[in-house]
Amino acid sequence: MVLTLEINGQSSATIRQGDMANFEVLVGGDPVDVLLVDFEGSGRWEQAVGPVFRRTYREPGRFVATVRCGGETASARVRVTRVSVTGGAGIF
């Protein structure tokens, strides 16, 4: 049984700062309901209710999201690109 993690339908994705990423976890093609997830590779594990869940990335950078379920782990890479506020934010 292979645990897989997809982000926006792929094994890796590029999103923008503030975007919400969609995750999907499968084991041998079957959904997994409850698991642990570390969204940024920071070692901070939190409980997620699967198989589909979402998370907003608020800081730019390159991250590896990892899920753990039944002793198995799976990862997906996410690049979060910067959003600058040259349009007027904070001024008007």
Add this chain to the structure above:
Amino acid sequence: MAISDDYFGDPYVDTDEWRDDGDGIRFRYVHGGFDGTDTRFSFYFPPEDVYQNRFISWIEGGQGGSEVNALTGGPIATVSTTFGAEVGAVIVESNQGHIGADLAGCGGDSSILCWRASAESARYMKQLATEMYGAAPRYGYVTGGSGGGVRSINCFERTDVWEGAVPFVMPHPGQGVFFSFLANVIRLLTREERAALAARTGLGGSGDPFESLNGEQREALAALYRAGFPRGAEFVLSNPFEAVLVWSWHSSELMEHDRSYWHDFWAVPGYAGADRPSTFEPFLLEEKSRVAKVVTAGDLLASATEEEWAAGGAAGLIGRAMAMVMPESPFAVVVEGLDRAALDQATGAKVHIGSGIGAGRIVVCLGVVGDALVCSASGEAGNLLFDEVQAGDEVTVSNRDFLAYCHYHRTQTDLDLDQFGEHYPEFEQQVVDGHAVFPTRATFGFETVMVSSRYQYDWAGKMIICQNVHDIGTWPVGAVNYHQRLLKLRGEQATDRDFRVWWFDHAAHTPGSMFPSVGRPHATTRLIEYGGAIQQALRDVIAWVEDDVEPPARSQYEHTVSGAVHLPHQAADRRGIQPVPALTINGTVVASAKTGQPVRLDLRVDVPHGAGSIIAIEWDVTGDGMWEPEPEIDGTKASLTASKQHTYTEPGTYWPSVRVTSHRDGLVDATTRRVPNLAQSRLDVT
């Protein structure tokens, strides 16, 4: 499922929590967006015991792109959580359909940016408000400045979501082209020549703006005035940001709109670049080099002096404001081998990254702070700026397109007519007897950001426009145009029944405190903080809509055939809501004195009828920006006189100034709705 507009998918919420704004104001913060779009929103719900059945939509200026203005609070901070609590309103804002500088989320449909994303966000807020308060807010208001001024009008004219509107510093329909007029003057006049222009047109000057300028400079400045550039605002040209900032947003779109102009300008007779190439040689910058260093906004904030910011033009004013909001952003670059002469021509230049991860990215130099080129752009490049660019990456810096842009206004002759077949007087100078003076190009309406080019002048509800007299970004003629067309379409009585335009003297596009300032007179002695005036206008619109309480009368003004807007000198004649002070030194506005000789400053100030009373008088006897309050101002009087005696011990030129503040309810400790004005004199001490 969409709330109302099928463009938008299901709403989602990724933050829903109670917060404290740090000043003891509690609010429920909801952040989210609409599936399948780039639209994001923020809602700020006051507690039920504070809520008064209304909401205010805040429309961010510029291009929009952020949904957290009320949260972060800008220098104007008109619609803060504090103000929302004061008026019991839910504050609503959206990123207007796109993320940061990248407009792709609007799919090329400007209606998303200009009103639909804001309207759909407000509609979804009403659903959540119904769950929270038991009913949706009965009344809605929309407000915003500059680009947000245009789009708050677009929202008001084209939907039925809002009952009242307070657009401020609103653009003229031909606004986009005004920036080209302005860019040419900024290019042709050095910083020192602009300072001399300000001196000639300021107190004690000759009054002749053209004196000592060469022929090319005179032509450019005359064209700028005829287009409506505000008289008396020449001193603001010391820190112009508007033209270059807008060029940074529109350059890629403009080049796509008219792909051959940028070649024709330099090659086809009839265009300045082809006709007189030698006159451009001193201004031309084309350098291929390498990145020496990428500089973050925070680095520059920590290292740059006030003098360097003041010399930075658009980078000094708007760049510094951006830096404060996003200190982590890599928004500037030092380029190897650019000497001071090259740096002096870098404003408006395109900075093209030629290698490395950022290869292909093109951004625009807003100005130079120290030796760092502070940049901005639209599209993904504008979001990324110099993210992941490394020292050693190839870079090309060229102002060739900017020089062509400085003459682009000459090609836009169709703008002399509006949709009713009426002439815009600001553009009549470009057409003689039906013939365009210069080669004409297809009209560029800047419509991605501003559907403004075609205001409808038709709406139901109440509107108060607040326009600033010393605004070199969105000129007074923007409000004149809107008001005059309303008068033609509705007549005077019907116009006054639902509409006001209020002028604010000594007010620029941004508050005076944002201007880098070195030496005398300090920027805050010439330019006010105007956010309180917008708050009062919002309160007046609310009372007008909900209780039929008429606000104070519209401001009176004269619009001359040469494009100037003049206000009456007396408060009783000027009207509106701003106090009108007059300051004299020994009985005159421009005076001289000897060191050690006592000098008497006399103030008279009047608040227009129905606009409240005076809550503060502050003196700055030198013009250095150091304010001293006049004691015992109790907020009970609408007219006051005051005097101050001072002895100057050092020779020099001084700019004695007084700042007066009024408040509708005379509350001397008020933190909102403060309406200031300034008066200044000149004193030469020998």
